[in-house]
Amino acid sequence: MNIAVVLRQVPDLVETLDIDRTGTALDWDTASWIVNECDDHALEQALLLKEAGGGSVTVVALDAGDVDNTLYTAAAKGADRILKIPLDDPTPPAPRAAAALLAQAIRTLDAELVLVGVQAHNELDGVLPPLLAAGLERPYVGVIRGVQPGAEPGTVTACKEFPGAVMARMQVRLPAVLGILGAEQPPRYVPVSRIRAAMKATQFEEPEVTVPARDARVTVRRLYAPASAARAEILSGSVSDVAARLVTILAERGILK
Amino acid sequence: MSASDVLVLAEIQRGMLADITLELLAAARQLTAATGGSVLCAVLSDDGQSHASALAAADRVLLVNDPQLAAYAPEPYVAALCEIVRAEQPCAVLIGGTSIGWDVAPLLASRLDIPLVTGCRAIQAEGEGLAVTTAFCGGKLLADVQVTARPAVLMVLPGSCRAAAAPGRAQIEVRTLAAPLESGAVRFQEWVLPAAGDVDITQQDILVAVGRGIQQQDNLALAEELATALGGAVCASRPVVDQGWLPATRQVGKSGMTVRPKLYLAFGISGAPEHVEGMQSAELIVAVNTDPKAPIFDAAHYGAELDALDLLPALAEAATARKGEASQSA
Ligand SMILES: Cc1cc2nc3c(=O)[nH]c(=O)nc-3n(C[C@H](O)[C@H](O)[C@H](O)COP(=O)(O)OP(=O)(O)OC[C@H]3O[C@@H](n4cnc5c(N)ncnc54)[C@H](O)[C@@H]3O)c2cc1C
Ligand SMILES: Nc1ncnc2c1ncn2[C@@H]1O[C@H](COP(=O)(O)O)[C@@H](O)[C@H]1O
Numbered sequence A: 001m002n003i004a005v006v007l008r009q010v011p012d013l014v015e016t017l018d019i020d021r022t023g024t025a026l027d028w029d030t031a032s033w034i035v036n037e038c039d040d041h042a043l044e045q046a047l048l049l050k051e052a053g054g055g056s057v058t059v060v061a062l063d064a065g066d067v068d069n070t071l072y073t074a075a076a077k078g079a080d081r082i083l084k085i086p087l088d089d090p091t092p093p094a095p096r097a098a099a100a101l102l103a104q105a106i107r108t109l110d111a112e113l114v115l116v117g118v119q120a121h122n123e124l125d126g127v128l129p130p131l132l133a134a135g136l137e138r139p140y141v142g143v144i145r146g147v148q149p150g151a152e153p154g155t156v157t158a159c160k161e162f163p164g165a166v167m168a169r170m171q172v173r174l175p176a177v178l179g180i181l182g183a184e185q186p187p188r189y190v191p192v193s194r195i196r197a198a199m200k201a202t203q204f205e206e207p208e209v210t211v212p213a214r215d216a217r218v219t220v221r222r223l224y225a226p227a228s229a230a231r232a233e234i235l236s237g238s239v240s241d242v243a244a245r246l247v248t249i250l251a252e253r254g255i256l257k
Numbered sequence B: 001m002s003a004s005d006v007l008v009l010a011e012i013q014r015g016m017l018a019d020i021t022l023e024l025l026a027a028a029r030q031l032t033a034a035t036g037g038s039v040l041c042a043v044l045s046d047d048g049q050s051h052a053s054a055l056a057a058a059d060r061v062l063l064v065n066d067p068q069l070a071a072y073a074p075e076p077y078v079a080a081l082c083e084i085v086r087a088e089q090p091c092a093v094l095i096g097g098t099s100i101g102w103d104v105a106p107l108l109a110s111r112l113d114i115p116l117v118t119g120c121r122a123i124q125a126e127g128e129g130l131a132v133t134t135a136f137c138g139g140k141l142l143a144d145v146q147v148t149a150r151p152a153v154l155m156v157l158p159g160s161c162r163a164a165a166a167p168g169r170a171q172i173e174v175r176t177l178a179a180p181l182e183s184g185a186v187r188f189q190e191w192v193l194p195a196a197g198d199v200d201i202t203q204q205d206i207l208v209a210v211g212r213g214i215q216q217q218d219n220l221a222l223a224e225e226l227a228t229a230l231g232g233a234v235c236a237s238r239p240v241v242d243q244g245w246l247p248a249t250r251q252v253g254k255s256g257m258t259v260r261p262k263l264y265l266a267f268g269i270s271g272a273p274e275h276v277e278g279m280q281s282a283e284l285i286v287a288v289n290t291d292p293k294a295p296i297f298d299a300a301h302y303g304a305e306l307d308a309l310d311l312l313p314a315l316a317e318a319a320t321a322r323k324g325e326a327s328q329s330a
Helices: A037-053 A068-077 A095-107 A128-136 A192-201 A239-252 B020-035 B049-055 B074-088 B101-112 B217-230 B238-242 B308-329
Strands: A002-007 A009-011 A033-035 A056-062 A081-085 A113-117 A140-149 A155-162 A166-173 A176-182 A218-224 B006-009 B039-045 B060-065 B092-096 B116-126 B129-136 B141-147 B152-156 B171-175 B186-192 B206-210 B233-236 B263-267 B284-288 B302-304
Touching (some): A002 A037, A002 A128, A037 A056, A056 A095, A068 A192, A113 A128, A128 A140, A239 B308, B020 B039, B020 B049, B020 B092, B020 B116, B020 B152, B039 B074, B060 B074, B092 B101, B129 B152, B217 B263
Parallel strands (some): A002 A056, A002 A113, A056 A081, B006 B039, B039 B060, B116 B152, B206 B263
Antiparallel strands (some): A009 A033, A140 A155, A166 B186, B116 B129
């Protein structure tokens, strides 16, 4: 099976998030970028499918947010081709525009299955995978954990997560786009030496694309940290002070019996 | 039909009306107080009649019955909803940020070429458009967003609006679609339920929850020791389950369990909205995180900006010592 995987870079939430001077967007220059976690799972799922049944994995990404290292890592993990879509603007495009750009590149591949992370935490006016499916005129289902070859040829079986650790097994007729939440296994680890080797051996292909018009119907007026009115009472002091204080609180409330 | 109406998508999961539906109806009621329109509620199923009485908070309940809607599948759902939105022309369509919502809301917006906003926590009418506050970057930031076109699809974060008691009596309408729905390329096959036999975390009074901050599988033992000392059980956020360190039955959040224990201790959990929706109703929440800006501190009653790996054993020891004193003085 030939599979295309979309990888997006997102700001690392563990680092400080700066807001730019307009007050309406993240400061992309100071953000520290990492691969979107669900996309990393999408790549892992694609590699597992390839290992089980053959075919190829092509990674497609926009050239935004220091993506090169992520792409070399993907190559080191076993991706066969890497398409890096050039952008004039260093700020990542909104989901609609991103989907339009990615669809142009993916249309040139003969990929029966497109896997994309179901969500990225910095999207608010669109969800990339279904927009991409619409752009490719392919069916879509998301919130998937685990994809296997289907019982019938030309299908895959995808497990869709529901509350309560319940899953719905869905039969998906290909070609299709799936929004991945988790792979069947945690994303594999590759040693730095393999990534270095991939840097030397990998050529990124740069497809030609036309940049779509901006959608002005949804605009951010203000971006801000939540007000601290409802914030927790912070217990200060050493580890043993805090432990003692918590035990007292729990005992007072009758929780510690 | 009126451009001031608000349409809610009722959500049915395994034959049950999901709680999010009543939250959406409450949000829609607030919105129509400003727009002057009605609250409409679409029920997509093979026979929605059994759910109609629970939807009295709406003004009109639109039952769309079709065999293709018996189990969830994206294509028939979106096709049915498109037809309803085209016919009713509401100013907003409210859909829960659920497993079904994450498919249907963006597909609907794309199909009708109308705007979509995700992570909505508060929605207001504003002139000819809408003003929405949404969660951004895993809840670390909020965004005030202006939507200048109607209708818009708003994907609402579960837990953003309190489900209100039903005020009135909805008018029930059975809607016939222009043509029977066709099945799409994605078909429901069967439900897969979690293996039985594990601890039921929804029945525990005390939960020790661990997240990615726990760093290594070996460190789970520290959480187990604390849980034993307190008389509770260990549960986790998604990354811990993704690593295979705990079974899915221990996951708390959107695709995991919704828990309401007396005490929820969160160690090394950032507090992403998908986690918080599963634990925000706990009676007492204590969060331990090295990042003072972690959103979990917005959901917690008490917090400590400490290393989880230090506090876990210290708290286990302090709790055991206190129990020892209590049993001696008794
Ligand atoms: C459709 C969908 C469904 C989802 N369902 C769920 C769900 O059911 N449950 C769920 O949990 N998530 C769910 N998620 C994932 C969710 O968005 C978050 O990615 C996840 O909750 C993050 O888990 P975490 O807080 O453990 O990890 P992170 O966000 O990585 O946070 C780790 C935290 O640990 C802190 N930390 C690091 N080291 C230490 C230390 N030594 N001591 C103390 N603190 C430390 C860091 O400061 C950080 O705040 C879902 C996502 C999607 C898209
Ligand atoms: N526990 C379950 N296991 C398998 N299928 C289920 C389960 N619960 C619900 N279903 C499916 O969902 C439909 C409606 O279920 P319900 O109304 O909840 O009994 C049933 O006809 C089943 O096909």
